[in-house]
Amino acid sequence: MRIGLTALALVLAACGPTTGTSETAGTSPAGTEVTETVEPTAEEIEAETARLNAWFDEKYEEELMMSPIQLTFIGRKDRYGEIDDMTVEAMEEQLAWKAATVEEMKSTFDYDKLTPEAKNSWDIWEYQYEQQKEGMKYVYNGFTFDQMNGPQAFLATFLIQFHRVESLEDMEAYISRIRASGRAGGQLLDHAKTAAEKGVQTPDFALEGVIDQSRKIITGAPFTEGDDSDIWADIKTEISTLQDAGTIDEAQAETLLADAEAALLETFQPGYQAIIDWAEAELENAPANPTGVGTTQPDGEAYYNYRLRAMTTTNLTADEIHQIGLDEVARLQGEMEAIKEDYGFEGTLQEFFTFLRESTDNRDLYYEDNDAGAEAYIADATAAIENIKTMLPDYFGILPKADLIVKRVEPFREQDGAAQHYYSGTPDGSRPGIYYAHLSDMTAMPKRELEVIAYHEGLPGHHMQISIAQEIEDLPQFRTQAGFTAYSEGWGLYSEWLAKEMDGTYVDPISDFGRLGSEIWRAIRLVVDTGLHSKGWTEEEAFEYFVSNAAVTEAQARSEIQRYIVMPGQATAYKIGMIKIQELRADAEAELGDAFDIRAFHDVILGGGAMPLEILERRVDQWVEDVKAESADAPAEPAELEPAE
Structure with a gap:
């Protein structure tokens, strides 16, 4: 991320x-003489x-x-x-x-x-x-502050998780950034106010999320009485670590603590309070049962069409994406019916959804809803990732150098039922990639979904894709850091499907049902996202469609629908990207036959970093032609002679 x-x-x-495009010899306006094209050496x-x-x-x-x-x-x-x-x-x-x-x-x-x-x-x-x-x-159509990606959570996360402190100067820079965050937050708040004046109204749930996250960040010492706030605890730990290492002395440590506290109280806290005040005031204008941007914002239809192009890197229309979603939901429910029967459930598929959703006391299906359950989840997710590591060389020639760890989301931004996510490590491997899990409500984290999420966010999903991109040495650096949602999320979803080919994954029917549940989740997104933003569905209509067609919990479905509302088009990228990668693989297998190498194919997909799907297709086509040419040039194997009788 x-x-x-x-x-x-x-x-x-x-x-x-x-x-x-460029001018070439041999091209000229109509009616003029065309010179012979000279091929470059x-x-x-x-x-x-x-x-x-x-x-x-x-x-x-x-x-x-x-x-x-x-x-x-x-x-x-x-x-x-x-x-x-x-x-x-x-x-x-x-x-x-x-x-x-x-x-x-x-x-x-x-x-x-x-x-x-x-x-x-x-x-x-x-x-x-x-x-x-x-x-x-x-520029003013998007929601500046929301419950998913709002800067109110990002700024604190950035300081705590990504600003590394290894010296006195690093800690002074940390404090400087605390003060700068007040300026940056004010600029973003001005942007949000201007957007509201232009008719872009943030939904009530998004504002409530902003208020809740902001309050949590400035609750606790030094802002209020009680335990240390997360950022103050981090600052004290960083300074103590420097002092213990002999990097700074006691006097310097005291000065740093005093400067940091002053920055928090004088700049950081007032900045967050201003965000809270604005969000509380905006609640009066927020729709309680919101719909999408297509019917509610100035130029909303054009904005949504742009977002679809942006997120999918295709020219698919909202109607076309909606229909792809409906077709995929029907196909996947057919596969789910078969697994339901293998599991031994005799009711309808919708009744099976309800059974899975409501069996939160069944320890075969759910973890305990407490810290012990959260710790067990982290341990099991780590074990699933460690298992799949051993099989990666059979499917990939290029392997990531950076490590991967699984962590629980920080308390100030943890949300019940929110989607898991990945933060990339550094190109030099000094900071590992992090797969983050929201574990405040373990009833929203059924065991059947643990593997599929770990494969998507971790290996062979985002961690492999992003780490390999960052570690590429023979491409321009900007290619190693490029981001295209359809490519990256398409790979993540493809990875869930790919993992089924590997040993030791989805070993019981309920885990494989979880895999299908994850895929149908993304198919439902095509239907619901376009329904909200192009067809005028309300939050409740979208929610009803979701829970009727998948086994997700109500908390998950609610969180997902609210995500789609504030991130128009983003949710469509996953399935569109996955389908394209599957199509490219199927075409390459058909074209190359025995010459097809799954490791080489995956290296082609990942070895150029993220790119629009059209360019990815061109890259794969070039590889197929290269393999064909190599096969044609290879000397024929000598025929084996039959032994004489």
Whole structure:
């Protein structure tokens, strides 16, 4: 999960496909003489590619230096005491910079003198610019503060989990960032107020989530009486660790504690109180049974169509996505019927859903709803990941170097029934990837879903995909950090399905039912997301469809529907991406026959980092052609002679 300025300001998205073009010999306006096309030599291609890749790294370094947050995410300490500028003006400056780079790229380099991979890099760079450009049209349509990805939770999480303290200077930078967070939060609050003035009303549940999370962050010492708040406890631990290591002395430790407390009380707490005050005031205007953006926001239909293009990196319409969802729900329910019978349940599938949903006292199906149950969940998820690690070499040539750990979400942002998620480690492996689980309500975390979620968020899912991307050495650096939801979430969902091919997974029918439950969950998303944002479904209508077609608990379904409302289009990316990867694999298997290598296929999918689905398809097609060419060039095996009788 990567969050910088554009993500926090709700501009992170992708638009429809574009490809790089350049003038070539042999093309000319109609009616003029056409010259003969001259194919570039291998040396020319190698030289132009090297020149472009060096340029990409230079420009990406400039781009990175615009975001102190992103620098920290990738493990660097440049601008370590700063927080990004969150204003629209800053976003416009970044967009202008990106536009200038695209013009420079087109005027400086020859697209036709590049390797296929370098052409992919060109197209992705231009695609990212187009994504930012189109996103600016809808800069006020998104919800600045919400219960899912609001900066109120992110800023505290960022300081506690991602700002590494290894020196006196690092701790001083931590304190500096506490003060800077007040400025950044104020900028985002101004953005939210402007959006509200333009008719973008945040739903009541989202505002309530913002209020709850913000209050938890500033509850406890030094803000109120009682135990230390999470951020104060972290600060004290960091300073104590430095002192114990002899990095700072007692006087320096006392100064740091005093400075940190002052920053928390003078800047941090007032900033969070301002967010709480705004959210409480906005509750009066919030719809109690909200629907999607298509019918409630200025330019809502155009905004949602943009979000679908952004999230799926396709031109599929809302109606087409809705129908794909309905078809997939029907197909998956047929497979669920078979597993229900294997389990020995004699009622209908809907009755089986109800049985699973309501059997929270059955220890074969659910963990204890307490800290012991949460600890057991973490242990079992870790064990599932450790098991699948042993089988990865049979399915992948490239393996991640970074470690993976499973953790419970911090108390101040933990929500009953909320979706699990992944935070990436650093490219150098100094910080491991983290699979986070919401465990405040264990009745929303049935045992049947433990494996499938671990495979999606951990291995072979997001941890493998993101770690491999970050560790790639022969691509421009921007490719290692690129993010496209349909690709990344499509891979996560494909990983759930892929894991079934591996030994020791989904060994009992109920776990395999959980796998199908996870997939149908994503199929339902296609129906519900488009239903909410394109067809005017209310929250309650969407909720009823969800619980009627899956075994999820009511807490899970409610949390999911509310997620879709505040993140229009995002939920459609999973199934669309998975279907594309499955299609690419099936086509490659059919084309290559015995020459198909599952490890090589997965390396092609993961070895170029995240990309739009159209470019991914082109990359796989190129690999298939390369394998065919190698097979054609290979010397024929000598025929075996039959022994004489």
